Amino acid sequence: MTIFISQSIFAQTSKKFALAGLSHGHVDWFFNREAQDFELVGIYETNEDLVKKYMERYDLDQGIFYDDLETMLNETKPDAVSAFGATSEHLSIVKACAPKKIDVMVEKPLATTYKDALEIQSLAEENHILVLTNFETSWYASTKYIQEQVGENRLGDLTKILVNDGHEGPKEIGVSEEFLEILVDPEKNGGGALFDFGCYGANLMTALMNGEKPLSVTAVTAQNKPEIYANVDDEATIILQYPKTQGIIQASWNWPYSRKDMAVYGTHGYIVAKNSEEIQKKLKEDPEALEIQLSPREQKYRDPFSYFYGVMTGDIKYNEKSLYSLPINVTVVEILEAAKKSAEMNKSVFLK
Numbered sequence: 001m002t003i004f005i006s007q008s009i010f011a012q013t014s015k016k017f018a019l020a021g022l023s024h025g026h027v028d029w030f031f032n033r034e035a036q037d038f039e040l041v042g043i044y045e046t047n048e049d050l051v052k053k054y055m056e057r058y059d060l061d062q063g064i065f066y067d068d069l070e071t072m073l074n075e076t077k078p079d080a081v082s083a084f085g086a087t088s089e090h091l092s093i094v095k096a097c098a099p100k101k102i103d104v105m106v107e108k109p110l111a112t113t114y115k116d117a118l119e120i121q122s123l124a125e126e127n128h129i130l131v132l133t134n135f136e137t138s139w140y141a142s143t144k145y146i147q148e149q150v151g152e153n154r155l156g157d158l159t160k161i162l163v164n165d166g167h168e169g170p171k172e173i174g175v176s177e178e179f180l181e182i183l184v185d186p187e188k189n190g191g192g193a194l195f196d197f198g199c200y201g202a203n204l205m206t207a208l209m210n211g212e213k214p215l216s217v218t219a220v221t222a223q224n225k226p227e228i229y230a231n232v233d234d235e236a237t238i239i240l241q242y243p244k245t246q247g248i249i250q251a252s253w254n255w256p257y258s259r260k261d262m263a264v265y266g267t268h269g270y271i272v273a274k275n276s277e278e279i280q281k282k283l284k285e286d287p288e289a290l291e292i293q294l295s296p297r298e299q300k301y302r303d304p305f306s307y308f309y310g311v312m313t314g315d316i317k318y319n320e321k322s323l324y325s326l327p328i329n330v331t332v333v334e335i336l337e338a339a340k341k342s343a344e345m346n347k348s349v350f351l352k
Helices: 007-013 025-032 048-058 069-076 087-100 114-127 141-151 177-183 198-208 304-313 326-345
Strands: 015-020 038-044 080-083 103-107 131-134 158-166 216-222 235-241 246-252 259-266 269-273 278-283 290-293
Touching: 015 069, 015 304, 025 048, 025 304, 038 069, 069 087, 080 087, 080 304, 087 103, 087 114, 103 304, 114 131, 114 326, 131 304, 131 326, 141 198, 141 259, 141 269, 141 278, 158 198, 198 235, 198 246, 198 259, 198 326, 216 326, 235 326
Parallel strands: 015 038, 015 080, 080 103, 103 131, 158 246
Antiparallel strands: 158 259, 216 235, 235 246, 259 269, 269 278, 278 290
């Protein structure tokens, strides 16, 4: 059955939406979704080749493209903006949007430096806007399941958490030239695999630890493929030490396959998230490990734009301890910056 939505209903229920940048590879998600919660009114992009490519790929009107962010915001007056450029540009986008009371969602991580992250937080709080950070693992049913089990103290006191993220390498998997240019630039990306995939573990760890910061951060980085990644690391291991819990984050552009999985151990048992919906669980009283197939999450939690819309409209309650939240993601950037310093100095960094 085909359902037709009238233009009047669309106008009443949708939010005006704009994109800031097209170079990040995840931007295509927006153009390929069918939901009508956001009405695209503008796209800011200075790369003329990218503009042409997206105009042709999605049959877009040239009139919605702008090469100046402020002009786009002033003329289109969006309710929300999503950033799909370099991570280093997130602060400037929030600076432009915050005084205009425009909510913002950025791709992970929030910023390349802790200083930028704190300024973004300050701007958001002063102007009462949302700034969400999107991570793929936030959509996972397995992530939600583990958070619930930890919240109910099913695993007892957490002792060790291992998070593995990455793939064969951005060049190896064929990301676009524009996206690769960001990822291999230490100023635009913050680092290589350390920032690109270390941020997932830092995000999950911080949420599972209920926002608590680690006492110390110890990291080792390497360039296993300097002929490809001359200016950034492609291998990173980060150890986060809490009073009674240790987190180990393995971020790599050298895995033989793409992976996003984690294992959470406590005094009463463990849970392994093999992927977005497969769980292995064993509590002390269980004779053997259970293999659990989870159902996919509700659509509004599986689509970051639907989640963004839901939080904006109040359909989803904003939680400062959520994976998307600003307080959690400011700590994520503090951890990443400490990890970068630790690897450079070859010693642990202790957080205040």
